[in-house]
Amino acid sequence: MEPPSGFWSTLWRLFYFLPFFLGLLLLGSIKGILLCPIVCLVMTTGNSAIILGLWPVHAFWTFYCIARAKQLGPVLKLVLSVVVSILLLLWPLIGILGSALIGAGYGFLMPVMATFDAIGEGKQDKFLHCIMDGTWNTIRGSCTVVRDLKDVCFHSYFSIMDDLRLQDAPNGTPYEIRLSCLPGALLAGVLGILVDLPMISLLALFKSPYMLFKGWNRLFHDLIGREGPFLETVCVPFAGLAILLWPVAVGGAVFASSISSLFLGGYAAVVAYQESSIKMGVAYIVSSLSMFDEYSNDVVDLPEGSCFPRYQYRTNQQTSRSSTFSIPPSFSQRKQDSKNPSRTASFKNAMAEVKPLKLLEHLFAECKLHGENLVAEEVITPKDVKEFKSGKAGNSIISIGLPAYCILQALVRSAKENVDGLLLSDHTEVMTQNRPKDTFFDFFFDPLMIIKEQIRVENFTEEEEDYLFKLVLLLGHPERLSRVAAAWPHQNERRLAEISAIARRLRGITKSISRYPTVRRRFDELLKTFSEELERKMGGSRSINRFHSSRSFLKVLSLNSLEIKASTHEMDEEAQLASSSIVLA
Structure with a gap:
């Protein structure tokens, strides 16, 4: 749908869509209020039964796998047992409370979003869809969440613990903790949390008004000019909902910053332990404030840089792990080129992201x-x-x-076609530019690209x-x-070892x-x-x-x-x- 031209046309469109938006929001809220208790009850009851029912088995099997792990030393096993004991005690409380909160949010928001989605183009009987969509599907979705948690607790957990129990120590030497470095590392970790938690929270609160008004300014500008998310008619309700919920998003960003400061500051213990120096841990604490300040400036589009200094907290530059096979320079060059596309590339020629x-x-x-x-x-x-x-x-x-x-x-x-990415059977090529932007996808995509290059270089018969x-x-x-x-x-033992290494890594x-x-x-x-x-x-x-x-x-x-x-x-x-x-x- 073409955006309106002229001030009066734009103003008329605004008042034309406003009643529909408010009506859909009211209808979705009513469905959300009715379904929220049911969904919350289903998720809380189902997840609680799984968590409490499997908790004794998880507790026993965790300690058993830690005790039998070949890649862990005695001291490390003792430390892990203490840490795991705390996590096991907190797991039922966190799991049940989190299930209740997630169930309440899911039960309310999903019907609201489904009500807006019901007026999408190409759908018949939009009035009926506005009433029915988001009801039964939301209840089924809550059951799916319970099923997924069951799979995590019953399948994924035991698979991970079996790897811990059965894998041999690398090079025959188990991992161990240096007891002399523990006091300094714990001191650096506690100091990092005490410093980063209030400072990062204050930085987030200080920048939240700018983020709030800058976001509102952009959304209202798009609303008046029918640009961005307001360009298509079907997106207007979602964009209007974004205006109303933008303060909630800003508050969530501030809360997430405070939570992340615990991990960001606690990482000082890891730095102090790895470098065997409390001084390096303190340097990391100050540098972490600078890193967060620069990152938040990029998010809210403030000038680059930070008022906090950034010190060197690593004595040696960490080198990347060498792979089993040598990768040709062309792969690294193509990967670097794909990460830095030409500035002249237009959005019209941009590749659609593969979901x-x-x-x-x-x-x-x-x-x-x-x-x-x-x-x-x-x-x-x-x-x-x-x-x-x-x-x-x-x-x-x-x-x-x-x-x-x-x-x-x-x-x-993909190796035979000599493409830069991953070529699917339907001739869709998944590349760096159009691959899913989910962070966890990076853990699989880059190793698969390395295996593809290994297969191309080896040129198997x-x-x-x-x-x-x-x-x-x-x-x-x-x-x-x-x-x-x-x-x-x-043919020879080297060839057999190369094929076996590729197979083991791919299965991993x-x-x-x-x-x-x-x-x-x-x-x-x-x-x-x-x-x-x-x-x-x-x-x-x-x-x-x-x-x-x-x-x-x-x-x-x-x-x-x-x-x-x-x-x-x-x-x-x-x-x-x-x-x-x-x-x-």
Whole structure:
């Protein structure tokens, strides 16, 4: 929709949208007030049951894994046990109180946002959507939050603790604490919190009025001129809501600054311990004020610089870890160029940001496609499906191997096409400019780009690529991997070590991704859809009536594998008898 031209047209548009905005805000608030107690009750009750029910198991297993950890020294184990004891005592209180607060906020805000979204373009029966949207979906969303917390407490937690318990110490030397440095580090940490907490809070309060009025000035300027968020009609309610809630956003920024000062000041203990110097810790405390001052100036668009001095608090410049393989200079240059785009690039030619949800949807679509092919090839067996559904194996082929297999497909494709980013199967290229801006995504994107460059430099043959794919999929299952390794013509030990290193690192990244609760939930949905489609393909309508339970589904997979073998080889009498027995069962 074109923005209005002229003062009177602009003023008329303002008064034209104002009643709709106030009406939608009132309707959304009424739905939020009605749903807030229900959602808060669901989230508080569900999360409290999970937290309190698993707390004894978490307490026992945490201390057990710390005691059995090979990479921790005795003193460090003792210190961690004390710290963990405090966290375990606070966890039920923080978890239950946080669930109540999040439930109240979620139950009120989601209906309000859904009411505004109901008038979006392309929707039919907008009046009905304004009333119904944000009601049942909000209740379902609260149940999803409870489900995600269950996945974190039941799957992600035990996966992380198993890594702590089973991993060997690097270079055979466990991590240990230098007792002589602890008093100075604790003194620096306490001093950092005592200094940074009031100073950073005062800085945030001092700059909050400027942030408030500058934000309001910008929003009202866009409102009058129908620019920015007010350009499209559908965005006007959201932008109007932003004007009303802007003081809340400023207050939240001040509160977040005060909370962050605890961690920012407490990090002085880490600096003092690493540098074995209280003086370096004090230098960091003063420098942290300067860093926060400069950062807040950038946020509120104030002049650069800070009134606080910045001292050197590190004796040696920290070097980055060297990777297993040498990365060509072209990769570093391309990465640096991508981070510094040309100043002449216009916004019209800017690349659209790829949303994390799209990448997740693409990953699960690829897992579904390749999973069906691997089942047909008998690489994924009924035992793998049962293993994943039971949740017993943290290194499952379906939960770790299959997504790593799909990610490797994209990496190999990108390396062969010699693209700068990650080339998906739908020809979408995820680059530094258009990748998701979420901070946690950086932990996965950069390592994957390094692995892609390693694959491009190594220039694997088809046999080596096939072995790499099977290694990524079956790593952790030595009895099945040995059959694959026996059929692969080993060229030399160095080549085998390079392929194995890539496979282990890729599976490690995928294992970290699988710990996110959304991934676990979506994998359960994928397995359900995967099972239903395989049943439909193998048995038609008659088999659907026969296979309601997971045991029947496993029998179908077993029968299907026998039928595939019969298409290429003649079945002997014993195989025919076994097939008949399964059908009768």
